Amino acid sequence: MAFDPATLKFxxxxxxxxxxxxxxxxxxLxxxxxxxxxxxxxxxTGRVTxxxxxxxxxxxKGESSGHVQRLVEMRVDCDRDCLLLLIEQQGPACHTNRRSCFYTAVRDGAEVEIMAPMV
Known part of the structure; x- marks a missing residue:
């Protein structure tokens, strides 16, 4: 069955x-x-846009920074209102120069930075 983007719930x-x-x-990431x-x-294109x-x-992604994301697989959730992009990431994904945008944890009611910027 061919994928039809019109079936997604925007x-x-x-x-x-x-x-x-x-x-x-x-x-x-x-x-x-x-x-x-x-x-x-x-x-x-296989390049995440x-x-x-x-x-x-x-x-x-990566057009100006060089931190390109290449699409390996796109998945659609059961409600068709969210996408999961399985990617190959070159360099950091986050604009803060961290591997992931999810670098802040909430532990015991406090925010804790769990990931330093990439060097």
Missing amino acids: DMNGLIPAIAQDAASGEV MMAWMNAEAVARTLA YWSRSRQAFWV
């Missing part, structure tokens, strides 16, 4: 959350938004 802004996960390690065109571009809500523009 929010009222035409967006769907996309979670990027390292295909080899399983580490969750980041979450960003995609619209239908970003999904189509990602599938066509997101929709930047702040810039109102497409954002090809």
Whole structure:
């Protein structure tokens, strides 16, 4: 059965959350938004493309930083309202120069930084 992006459930802004996960390690790296065109571009090129809500523009991950995400597999959740992108990540995924955007833990009611920036 061919994949039809029109079957995805985008929010009222035409967006769907996309979670990027390292295909080899399983580490969750980041979450960003995609619209239908970003999904189509990602599938066509194999380079992950997101929709930047702040810039109102497409954002090809790594285009300016060199920290490219190559799509290995796209998965759709059971409700069709969230995507899981299994990727190969070059360099850090986070704009803070950390491997993952999820570098802050909440432990005993306090925020704890659990990951230093990459050197």
